[in-house]
Amino acid sequence: MSVKNITVLGSGVMGHGIAQVSAMSGYNVVLRDIDQQFLDKAMEKIRWSLEKLVSKEKITKAESDAIIGRITTKVDLGEAVKSADLVIEAVPEIMDLKMKVYAELDKVANSSTVFASNTSTLPITEIANTTSRPERFIGIHFFNPPQLMKLVEVIPGQKTAQDVVQMTVDYVKSVKKEPVICKKDVPGFIVNRLFIPMVHEACWLKQRQNLTMEQIDSAVKFKMGFPMGIFELADFTGMDVIHKATIELQIRDKKVIFPHPDVEKLFNEKKLGQKTGEGFYKYSDDKYERVQLDENLASKCNPIDLVANILNNAAWLVTNKASDIAEIEKAANLGLGLKKPIFDTAREFGIKNIVDELNGLARKYGQFYEPDPLIVSMQ
Ligand code: NAD
Numbered sequence: 001m002s003v004k005n006i007t008v009l010g011s012g013v014m015g016h017g018i019a020q021v022s023a024m025s026g027y028n029v030v031l032r033d034i035d036q037q038f039l040d041k042a043m044e045k046i047r048w049s050l051e052k053l054v055s056k057e058k059i060t061k062a063e064s065d066a067i068i069g070r071i072t073t074k075v076d077l078g079e080a081v082k083s084a085d086l087v088i089e090a091v092p093e094i095m096d097l098k099m100k101v102y103a104e105l106d107k108v109a110n111s112s113t114v115f116a117s118n119t120s121t122l123p124i125t126e127i128a129n130t131t132s133r134p135e136r137f138i139g140i141h142f143f144n145p146p147q148l149m150k151l152v153e154v155i156p157g158q159k160t161a162q163d164v165v166q167m168t169v170d171y172v173k174s175v176k177k178e179p180v181i182c183k184k185d186v187p188g189f190i191v192n193r194l195f196i197p198m199v200h201e202a203c204w205l206k207q208r209q210n211l212t213m214e215q216i217d218s219a220v221k222f223k224m225g226f227p228m229g230i231f232e233l234a235d236f237t238g239m240d241v242i243h244k245a246t247i248e249l250q251i252r253d254k255k256v257i258f259p260h261p262d263v264e265k266l267f268n269e270k271k272l273g274q275k276t277g278e279g280f281y282k283y284s285d286d287k288y289e290r291v292q293l294d295e296n297l298a299s300k301c302n303p304i305d306l307v308a309n310i311l312n313n314a315a316w317l318v319t320n321k322a323s324d325i326a327e328i329e330k331a332a333n334l335g336l337g338l339k340k341p342i343f344d345t346a347r348e349f350g351i352k353n354i355v356d357e358l359n360g361l362a363r364k365y366g367q368f369y370e371p372d373p374l375i376v377s378m379q
Helices: 013-024 036-055 061-069 077-081 095-108 124-128 162-174 191-209 213-224 230-237 239-252 261-268 304-319 325-336 342-349 351-365 373-377
Strands: 005-009 028-032 071-074 086-089 114-117 137-142 151-156 178-181
Touching (some): 005 013, 005 077, 013 036, 013 061, 013 137, 028 077, 036 071, 061 071, 086 095, 095 114, 114 124, 137 162, 162 178, 178 325, 304 325, 342 351, 351 373
Parallel strands (some): 005 028, 151 178
Antiparallel strands (some): 137 151
16 A cells, blocks of 8 residues: 555645645645635645745755645645545544534545544544544644654554554555554554543642642653643643543543642633733743753652552553553653653652552542552562
């Protein structure tokens, strides 16, 4: 199965980036949106990004022109997908909208065309089963911004054919990204299953131990190998994304997250993070601004509950045969920027200490905290 022509549905944050990286690797790309003005904006962003690469001498002007020349924009869906080998869908994360898009798409696309959804949290199998081709449907989860982030999670649905998985992995490698296969279509896939619950757990830690966000974030950065604090990362990601992901994960599995009300509260107050000037932290303008974190602040916080939380979710992925430790560490490194493997950090804190901590939390706050059998067996 070979891919030459790609259609990207949705030209927003993710769609335009996916179109760009695909065109940069030689694919013919059609970018489709519901209004030409969105497409014009997306092309402007792609041109801006390519100009930056030219000015840094990463590519030549002639290469940049050729890349732009490989992308066409279309509003008409039938026109957009008529030659597509692969359709990558990056429309907003709303199940009803995605279903509507796939119903239309299924009618106009060739029967051989593969559909790949860039959804972060919606169930691949469920969306696939609304189409006539669940065996030719797959999850392809790029990270933001696709131009820079190396990781792409590949998520086969229950019926996805093996040759479609292989084709998707080959495509991901061809655009110079690192594929990690999430072998089961589990809520949050790999990276969001590790990240989103930890945001809530950090809120609980702050409340239960009366710590400051700076103390917790410093400990996360200096004791857990994160590139920044967890509250900082949440503000960078956006409370809209985190709140929506929380709801989607909660609907499908109550064991993933122990939701803290602060996330929903910030979302309702439109304190979405960096982009609105306030989230967990306040920012003086919309430029990317870092919080002051240091080792002295880190010394005030023992983040064992956070280590326990991320380890428990990593272990759950292994126990439930969605992934293995090596692939989880690769995803955490490339998707969350972790400088230290999760299982190494856990060993530094002591697996027995973590199991004891989780059992203690389970006695106080319920079965959400029960340690996964894998970590119990690792003591
Ligand atoms: P976005 O809102 O920036 O862009 C969505 C685009 O889709 C808009 O331009 C919109 O006009 C267009 N659209 C709406 N209906 C359409 C239709 N019927 N056909 C074609 N286009 C249509 O959204 P985004 O942040 O790029 O997210 C897109 C998908 O990628 C979502 O599923 C999201 O969960 C996922 N995702 C987002 C991020 C992120 O950080 N933003 C990261 C990974 C995955």
